[in-house]
Amino acid sequence: MEHVISCLVENKSGVLSRVAGLFSGRGYNIDTLCVAPTQDANVSRMTIVCRGDDRIIEQIIKQLNKLIDVIKVTDMTAEEHVERELVLIKVACTAATRADIIQLVNVFRARIIDVDLKTLTVEVVGDSRKVEALIELMRSFGIRELVRTGRVAILRG
Amino acid sequence: MVFGYPGGAVLDIFDQINRSKKIRFILTRHEQGATHMADGYARTTGKPGVVLVTSGPGATNTITGLATAYMDSVPLVCICGQVPTAVIGNDAFQEADTSGISRPVTKHNYLVKTVAELPRVLKEAFYIANTGRPGPVLIDLPKDVQQATLKDYSYPKKIEMVTYRPTYEGNPRQIKRAAEVIEKATRPLLYCGGGVVRSLAHEEVLALAERCEIPVTTTLLGLGSFPETHPLALHMLGMHGTQYANHAMHECDCLIAVGARFDDRVTGKLAEFAPNCRSSIIHIDIDPTSISKNVPVTVPIVGDCKRVLTQLLEIIKPKKHPEWLAQVAEWKKQYPLRYKQDDELRPQFVVEKIYEVTRGEAIITTEVGQNQMWAAHYYLYTRPRTFVSSGGLGTMGYGFPAAIGAQVAHPDKIVIDIAGDGSIQMNIQETATAVLNNLPVIVCILNNRYLGMVRQWQEMFYGRNYSAVDLGRPMDEKGRPTDGLPDDVPLYVPDFVKLAEAYGALGRRITRKDDVAPAIEWAIKARRPVFLEFLVTREENVFPMIPAGASVKQMIGGLA
Numbered sequence: 001m002e003h004v005i006s007c008l009v010e011n012k013s014g015v016l017s018r019v020a021g022l023f024s025g026r027g028y029n030i031d032t033l034c035v036a037p038t039q040d041a042n043v044s045r046m047t048i049v050c051r052g053d054d055r056i057i058e059q060i061i062k063q064l065n066k067l068i069d070v071i072k073v074t075d076m077t078a079e080e081h082v083e084r085e086l087v088l089i090k091v092a093c094t095a096a097t098r099a100d101i102i103q104l105v106n107v108f109r110a111r112i113i114d115v116d117l118k119t120l121t122v123e124v125v126g127d128s129r130k131v132e133a134l135i136e137l138m139r140s141f142g143i144r145e146l147v148r149t150g151r152v153a154i155l156r157g
Numbered sequence: 158m159v160f161g162y163p164g165g166a167v168l169d170i171f172d173q174i175n176r177s178k179k180i181r182f183i184l185t186r187h188e189q190g191a192t193h194m195a196d197g198y199a200r201t202t203g204k205p206g207v208v209l210v211t212s213g214p215g216a217t218n219t220i221t222g223l224a225t226a227y228m229d230s231v232p233l234v235c236i237c238g239q240v241p242t243a244v245i246g247n248d249a250f251q252e253a254d255t256s257g258i259s260r261p262v263t264k265h266n267y268l269v270k271t272v273a274e275l276p277r278v279l280k281e282a283f284y285i286a287n288t289g290r291p292g293p294v295l296i297d298l299p300k301d302v303q304q305a306t307l308k309d310y311s312y313p314k315k316i317e318m319v320t321y322r323p324t325y326e327g328n329p330r331q332i333k334r335a336a337e338v339i340e341k342a343t344r345p346l347l348y349c350g351g352g353v354v355r356s357l358a359h360e361e362v363l364a365l366a367e368r369c370e371i372p373v374t375t376t377l378l379g380l381g382s383f384p385e386t387h388p389l390a391l392h393m394l395g396m397h398g399t400q401y402a403n404h405a406m407h408e409c410d411c412l413i414a415v416g417a418r419f420d421d422r423v424t425g426k427l428a429e430f431a432p433n434c435r436s437s438i439i440h441i442d443i444d445p446t447s448i449s450k451n452v453p454v455t456v457p458i459v460g461d462c463k464r465v466l467t468q469l470l471e472i473i474k475p476k477k478h479p480e481w482l483a484q485v486a487e488w489k490k491q492y493p494l495r496y497k498q499d500d501e502l503r504p505q506f507v508v509e510k511i512y513e514v515t516r517g518e519a520i521i522t523t524e525v526g527q528n529q530m531w532a533a534h535y536y537l538y539t540r541p542r543t544f545v546s547s548g549g550l551g552t553m554g555y556g557f558p559a560a561i562g563a564q565v566a567h568p569d570k571i572v573i574d575i576a577g578d579g580s581i582q583m584n585i586q587e588t589a590t591a592v593l594n595n596l597p598v599i600v601c602i603l604n605n606r607y608l609g610m611v612r613q614w615q616e617m618f619y620g621r622n623y624s625a626v627d628l629g630r631p632m633d634e635k636g637r638p639t640d641g642l643p644d645d646v647p648l649y650v651p652d653f654v655k656l657a658e659a660y661g662a663l664g665r666r667i668t669r670k671d672d673v674a675p676a677i678e679w680a681i682k683a684r685r686p687v688f689l690e691f692l693v694t695r696e697e698n699v700f701p702m703i704p705a706g707a708s709v710k711q712m713i714g715g716l717a
């Protein structure tokens with residue numbers, strides 16, 4: 001099963017490679033990884049989306065906790081939380097398709113952030129269901145480039 | 158106590174080392190040797206071993222030693238020189254990304270960028286290495302940081318790390334549950350590992366075993382955690398464990414694992430491991446990641462084994478298990494460890510004699526391979542920290558430098574490396590270190606002229622197709638060399654006796670059973686580094702054996 005693991009770490013050089021090395025060294029799969037500082041500049045948050053059965057996820061959490069630079073590990077999947085991802089899609093367009101694309105973008109409450117004659121660049125923010133759905137729709141027009149941040153998550157309340 | 162080797166990037170530290178009155182420095186002949194020496198020192202004292210080497214090749218030469226220590230949870234602090242901070246990343250002379258290379262084989266590592274952080278880093282490094290689950294810590298120290306001066310230097314007295322707080326005390330609720338599970342059991346078994354040796358919980362193990370009549374088996378690294386001369390001792394379990402230990406593991410209805418990590422050499426096929434303990438495995442370990450990693454555990458207890466066992470002993474009631482003990486005794490009688498008794502000089506006999514002559518009071522280190530298993534089988538360990546071996550990584554070349562490190566820590570003890578002829582050649586250069594520092598380590602080479610353990614696998618599982626395991630010259634059936642080399646090339650090299658002498662150590666070759674005990678006595682009396690080369694039967698196998706990934710049912714007993 002897919003899990004979203006949120007990990008507070010010390011904001012130091014080398015921490016990212018420790019975490020990445022843990023996953024590669026022990027053969028765990030990372031789907032996405034997103035890192036940035038928190039409200040405290042000395043602390044960063046890593047949001048890791050990974051897969052595995054319960055035993056593997058338990059090991060991943062324990063192994064992360066064991067790293068000296070890791071402050072706190074939370075398995076968000078087990079709790080009430082909100083997830084978001086930002087995706088930029090550069091989609092091919094012609095005079096004929098432009099209006100259709102803009103309409104879909106509006107339905108999804110996404111935005112057009114760049115326009116030229118042959119492409120439109122769309123920015124969409126949402127949970128994975130929403131962004132996947134829009135990406136799927138855009139495919140029929142021809143996606144030229146796709147950039148995703150990977151998911152971030154926060155506990156409710 | 159520091160073991161190491163100098164070079165350009167650590168000149169400044171060495172400039173101080175030889176002025177210091179407090180630091181004893183041992184110059185080795187290879188950085189790998191230094192790490193294993195520090196490791197042998199640490200395993201026999203419980204104190205962290207310290208290594209000091211230069212950047213680049215000096216640092217990369219420590220990696221095997223760090224990995225060895227990491228796998229077996231040994232506290233080391235390894236300080237490596239590094240190129241100046243200004244040129245890091247520029248492929249400078251003797252630059253290596255030491256923190257990158259060492260990350261997967263250390264508990265933690267540091268690249269020190271300013272001298273201001275150095276006191277804290279040093280304090281943390283020793284603290285991390287030797288608390289919780291111990292392990293090696295590396296400090297990468299750029300040359301400019303070594304040269305910088307620090308005003309108001311003060312070494313922190315106390316240490317508080319927010320992100321690193323090992324658990325020592327066991328959870329009382331879990332301990333109560335453990336007591337209940339043990340009290341319900343009719344066929345309990347204690348399975349003790351390196352954690353017991355590490356925390357010196359041997360007295361608590363003995364007390365629990367005797368109070369509740371629980372037989373005790375140990376892992377390779379747990380040897381010495383329970384007196385092997387005790388009637389409840391089942392000796393080592395696992396791939397090359399005793400048949401009685403493995404039978405007991407298969408039949409027990411409650412397993413109490415103490416500081417052991419359910420290694421695959423121990424469990425064999427996981428689906429068939431301890432089949433009667435599905436809801437009665439208690440696991441005491443200081444590292445949460447060891448618990449339920451390979452085998453699901455019923456009562457996990459995170460904590461130091463000595464403290465947890467002490468807590469358990471406060472509440473657990475005495476119990477008798479006459480039928481179970483009778484069964485275990487029957488197995489011990491039926492399937493003792495044994496080897497062929499005849500006039501040939503067999504390696505098992507040599508180890509038995511080492512035990513007899515030293516009365517079990519030596520510190521034994523081992524190399525890796527058959528020699529290691531015979532050292533585990535035929536010498537009875539009664540005290541922790543008297544058996545020193547590379548278990549997890551299985552590093553050939555470990556035993557000799559580890560013996561040197563142990564001898565440094567225990568100058569008055571007899572320290573013996575039980576060695577294979579292959580392994581000993583991997584760090585033989587440290588003979589110079591032993592001789593020049595007057596460290597009377599005894600190396601007992603069980604010379605079968607084979608990479609014996611590999612040969613055994615080729616014999617058993619690869620149809621006797623011996624490939625790259627003969628350490629001598631290739632010969633035909635009549636024993637004539639077939640390689641066309643000049644006649645004066647010996648049938649095997651080196652001549653270990655001459656080699657010992659070349660280094661200023663003593664050497665003796667033994668070919669007959671009767672000469673074994675006198676040779677060992679002679680070596681002990683010499684109080685100098687000695688090589689005893691025993692020319693043993695070449696194709697001896699280590700039995701019993703459970704093939705890799707198999708279960709107790711596929712155990713091969715050996716001698717009929």
Ligand SMILES: Cc1cc2nc3c(=O)[nH]c(=O)nc-3n(C[C@H](O)[C@H](O)[C@H](O)COP(=O)(O)OP(=O)(O)OC[C@H]3O[C@@H](n4cnc5c(N)ncnc54)[C@H](O)[C@@H]3O)c2cc1C
Nearest residue numbers: 350351352356376377395396397416418443462548549551
């Ligand atoms: C050729 C060869 C053959 C081998 N055959 C066998 C064999 O037949 N049988 C066998 O047993 N081994 C064998 N081994 C060794 C094997 O590979 C493992 O190294 C060994 O089984 C591990 O022992 P352990 O479980 O005691 O773990 P260790 O590696 O010693 O781990 C110790 C455990 O204790 C914990 N711990 C540490 N300190 C404390 C503390 N203070 N309190 C509580 N817990 C603590 C650690 O977290 C860890 O989980 C062989 C090795 C080689 C090279």
Ligand SMILES: Cc1ncc(C[n+]2csc(CCOP(=O)(O)OP(=O)(O)O)c2C)c(N)n1
Nearest residue numbers: 526527528551553577578579580608609610
């Ligand atoms: C550094 C290293 N290389 C290779 C191996 C694989 N290996 C395990 S045992 C063994 C043979 C050891 O031979 P020897 O030291 O003569 O011991 P014996 O088994 O003959 O007693 C080898 C090659 C290893 N464990 N370590």
Ligand SMILES: [Mg+2]
Nearest residue numbers: 577578607609
């Ligand atoms: Mg050999």
